[in-house]
Amino acid sequence: MRIQEGGSERFRALFTCGAHRIAQLTLRAGEELPEHRAPHHLFLCVWSGELEWTVGEERVRLKRGDCTSLAPGLSHAVRALEDSAALLVLFADDSDVDKR
Numbered sequence: 216m217r218i219q220e221g222g223s224e225r226f227r228a229l230f231t232c233g234a235h236r237i238a239q240l241t242l243r244a245g246e247e248l249p250e251h252r253a254p255h256h257l258f259l260c261v262w263s264g265e266l267e268w269t270v271g272e273e274r275v276r277l278k279r280g281d282c283t284s285l286a287p288g289l290s291h292a293v294r295a296l297e298d299s300a301a302l303l304v305l306f307a308d309d310s311d312v313d314k315r
Contacts, residue, residue: 226303234307242266242295250292255305257285264299268292277301 225248230237234255242248242264250269259268260282268275268283269292276296277283285291 234305236303236305238303238305240293240299240301240303242293242299244295244297244299247294248292250290252288252290253285253305255287255307257287257291258302258304258306259283259285259293260302262300262302265296266299266301267294267296269294 225241225246227239227241228236229239239262240259244264259277261277261279263279265279266277268277270285270289275283
């Protein structure tokens, strides 16, 4: 188990344990994370601001207190409609974890 500090301006790693990660995502109004895929389960909870969350053709506005999740490997994108901060959790299921 490791508690981390630092990271890019957008991502601030808070905790890492094997394949599990917790980070703070910070985006300024208009910034976006273009379409990409996460290798593990993903959970996102908006702390402040408003984000546009896109999965396939579906677009959802997420505001403070709104949360969403996503299965591994699904394509998604995020765009800040205003300055925003969110909790991002990536976690592996038992099949993803190295059982040494």
